[in-house]
Amino acid sequence: MNTPFQSFHCGCIDIHTHVVPHDFPAYVGRYPDAPWPSMREAKPCHRHVVVSSKVYRTVSNQAWDIDVRVGDMDRLDVGRQVLSPMPELLSYWLDPADGAMLARYLNETLANMVTRAPNRFSALGAAPLQDIDAAIRELEFAVGTLGLAGIEVGSNVGGVPIGDPRFLPFFEAAEACDAAIFVHPLRPAGMDRLVGPPSLEQIVGFPGEIGLAAASLITGGLLQRLPRLRIALSHGGGAIQTLLPRMQFSWESQEAFREAIPVAPVDAARTLYYDDLLYSTTAIRALIETVGEDRVMIGTDYPFAIMDPDPAARVAALGLSATVQEALRWKNAATWLDLE
Numbered sequence: 001m002n003t004p005f006q007s008f009h010c011g012c013i014d015i016h017t018h019v020v021p022h023d024f025p026a027y028v029g030r031y032p033d034a035p036w037p038s039m040r041e042a043k044p045c046h047r048h049v050v051v052s053s054k055v056y057r058t059v060s061n062q063a064w065d066i067d068v069r070v071g072d073m074d075r076l077d078v079g080r081q082v083l084s085p086m087p088e089l090l091s092y093w094l095d096p097a098d099g100a101m102l103a104r105y106l107n108e109t110l111a112n113m114v115t116r117a118p119n120r121f122s123a124l125g126a127a128p129l130q131d132i133d134a135a136i137r138e139l140e141f142a143v144g145t146l147g148l149a150g151i152e153v154g155s156n157v158g159g160v161p162i163g164d165p166r167f168l169p170f171f172e173a174a175e176a177c178d179a180a181i182f183v184h185p186l187r188p189a190g191m192d193r194l195v196g197p198p199s200l201e202q203i204v205g206f207p208g209e210i211g212l213a214a215a216s217l218i219t220g221g222l223l224q225r226l227p228r229l230r231i232a233l234s235h236g237g238g239a240i241q242t243l244l245p246r247m248q249f250s251w252e253s254q255e256a257f258r259e260a261i262p263v264a265p266v267d268a269a270r271t272l273y274y275d276d277l278l279y280s281t282t283a284i285r286a287l288i289e290t291v292g293e294d295r296v297m298i299g300t301d302y303p304f305a306i307m308d309p310d311p312a313a314r315v316a317a318l319g320l321s322a323t324v325q326e327a328l329r330w331k332n333a334a335t336w337l338d339l340e
Contacts, residue, residue: 011079
């Protein structure tokens with residue numbers, strides 16, 4: 001359901017928004033203690049996401065209600081949202097068969113939401129990357145049969161970075177399907193080093209984690225092998241802005257590093273796309289300067305607490321030309337999504 005976005009000038013494209021279904025099917029797998037998600041009523045207009053008998057997160061009806069989302073979009077000058085599952089729902093820790101069942105349910109839920117408002121939504125599905133063959137089958141179903149625009153992937157799968165060569169067959173299939181890929185932090189490294197409230201996972205852990213994922217894509221050779229693959233990084237690529245100058249300097253000055261990585265890190269980084277969820281005009285301008293004005297897109301993390309509350313105003317505050325603002329507001333996202 002990657003339907004052409006009509007009247008782009010009427011609103012932005014927000015590439016980073018998440019969905020939690022109103023309900024999940026009952027677990028029918030083989031493992032009584034499987035961390036299968038469920039929903040529990042909360043008041044008012046909220047529901048608890050429950051995993052392993054514990055509340056993981058409480059979400060509002062914005063997470064599943066089309067009418068509520070569209071009302072918010074109209075208020076925020078957003079013409080189209082790109083829907084993707086709440087990252088924890090990717091559930092790479094489930095048994096592969098269970099992971100495939102959950103991914104199918106998520107993808108059918110997303111497809112239904114797009115069908116109800118095809119001029120307002122695109123969607124990125126889930127694939128059970130704990131089993132590469134199953135992930136490829138679900139990718140091909142999600143894109144080829146359901147018509148989703150692509151797949152959301154976690155920054156790591158069971159601690160293995162997404163740029164690891166073992167995931168190459170999946171990404172080859174994604175390129176063949178012309179699928180957009182959206183990389184999101186998941187269970188970040190270094191949590192044992194954080195001091196403070198649990199929300200530091202998103203506030204502090206995510207930028208470092210997505211930076212490590214970006215580095216793995218650059219150093220693992222994936223981008224060179226699959227030049228037509230369209231990959232976007234959430235949270236502005238996080239720490240990659242800090243890592244890139246060090247990587248580039250080492251690539252230019254150390255022969256062994258240059259031999260191991262055939263493409264200059266800065267050049268490789270400029271083949272990726274990035275959302276602008278950096279909360280700072282200074283940081284967003286630096287990202288644009290680093291990767292190019294054709295590689296940055298609006299992303300808000302709607303509907304969660306850390307979301308950017310006014311994405312259009314954020315772009316306007318950058319003080320860029322009308323042409324560049326238009327690129328950030330919708331043109332770059334339309335290219336990444338391959339909207340006609």
